[in-house]
Amino acid sequence: MKAMVYQAPYRVDVQEKDIPRIEHPNDAIVRVTRAAICGSDLHLFHGMMPDTRVGTTFGHEFIGIVEQIGSSVQNLQVGDRVMVPFNIACGSCWFCARGLPSNCHNVNPNATAVGGIYGYSHTCGGYDGGQAEYVRVPFADVGPSVIPDWLDEEDALMLTDALPTGYFGAQLGDITEGDTVVVFGAGPIGLFAAKSAWLMGAGRVIVVDRVEERLAKAREFAHAETMNFGHHRDVVVALKKATDHLGADVAIDAVGAEADGNRLQHFTATKLKVQGGSPIALNWAIDSVRKGGTIGVVGAYGPMFSLVKFGDAMNKGLTLRMNQCPVKRQWPRLLEHIRAGHIVPRDVITHRFALDDIAEGYHVFSDKLDGCIKPVIVPSGI
Known part of the structure; x- marks a missing residue:
């Protein structure tokens, strides 16, 4: 697959990587249909986050289609359109049980503070993110939700981090x-x-x-x-x-x-x-x-x-x-606001880049060129 790859501060490119595989019975593999570059991705891009390793794929805001599920996944089916919160959480630890999935204790070996986050350095668990054609989603029965039929896909993308x-x-x-x-x-x-x-x-x-x-x-x-x-x-x-x-x-x-x-x-x-x-x-x-x-x-x-x-x-x-936002906890109320027309999340999107052009996307966003406020990444063939 094609994926964004971190090379050094201010240097990213697109490379071929192996398509991720099921590593645990509760994993899912999601084919990414939309991703975004977040302002906090720029902290990684600028070399601000410790233990951001060469070869890492960024991207904690993404939606997609379920391509494969592990043997114990019950809440998703192949073909489901899903939005995935940036928090990776087990759903059962002391913190998850108290509504704090962003502080999950079981998904990050460095979890003195933050839990797991997609594509956000080994400080946050070392998970590859969604600025790629495919991504592995751990604890697939806990994080992802099926996108309602009435919800625009770019509104759903904004629900994975920025809006919540x-x-x-x-x-x-x-x-x-x-x-x-x-x-x-x-x-x-x-x-x-x-x-x-x-x-x-x-x-x-x-x-x-x-x-x-x-x-x-x-x-x-x-x-x-x-x-x-x-x-x-x-x-x-x-x-x-x-x-x-x-x-x-x-x-x-x-x-x-x-x-x-x-x-x-x-x-x-x-x-x-x-x-x-x-x-x-x-x-x-x-x-x-x-x-x-x-x-x-x-x-x-x-x-x-x-x-x-x-x-x-x-x-x-x-x-x-x-705190880091407990994303999924915000979804029921935000979906009500979106459906009622109180907020149109996709209205903040200003730019769309092909995955092949993601280095240019980072450059434009980082330097605030061309009035860029929120860039979206579209994988090849979408």
Whole structure:
């Protein structure tokens, strides 16, 4: 099969790899019909995640058709169209039993924190991902779900990570009616977080970014106010002025490890790699939210030390909530919203690339060229 293969930071290509095989009775082999490049894939592409090995296939957002199932699989049949959450989870450990599949204890030998994630380095279990023609899906009775007949396939693709993660970010903010919510980052997850904030009763939503095309999308798609931090000497002061000098009730960090803004922190995180990421967006969230406010963090950070302003958070009495999204837990409610027309997830997609052109897709997305917000990968012959 053809598959995207990691070569080195900023270098990926397409190579021939063996089609994956059934390794366990509860495995399924899925022929990929759509995949996506996620903003967190760029952390891998830029060399930000530890133990990203040469030869790895990225891709934790994908849908496809079941080609083969193991002998113990009961919930799927060959030929089913399925969407696959990015979490790999056993469904039965202490954490899975408590609704935390993203923290599954049985799928990652390095599971001191995160569970298993498709195509996201050996730090997250070493599983190959879906930016390929085929992918092995472990615990096939736990993760994948059959795509409803009425659901558009690209809406289903957005349900494998981006939409649930944005929705989860708003959930973590514990939004109450009338709250002012500030979202840091106008990528797909930030856009979905902003849109979800309205569904949870927000009275005002402000999205912060520096890319004008993304801010325009935030106004069009999420009906949010926007703020370009590049136009302000101090974005925290600007946000305080915009919120009666009190601060927002809720802040959502939808940026993570490669936040830009403070050159020193960005350099120590992305160049020297002495931090688990550049915590600029998180520190802005801590500074700009009101005393007693809440911060939801869904931006991805590496498992290393970061210079977070924890003392300020403590003295302001803030509530910080964070995790990798438990994707499948969000699906019932999100499917209701999609069917009712409250949200059209595929509207954030801006580019489509053939699998053979995935290196160009990474280049365009990484450098934010041509207004790229969300790229989708279409395997050969689809």
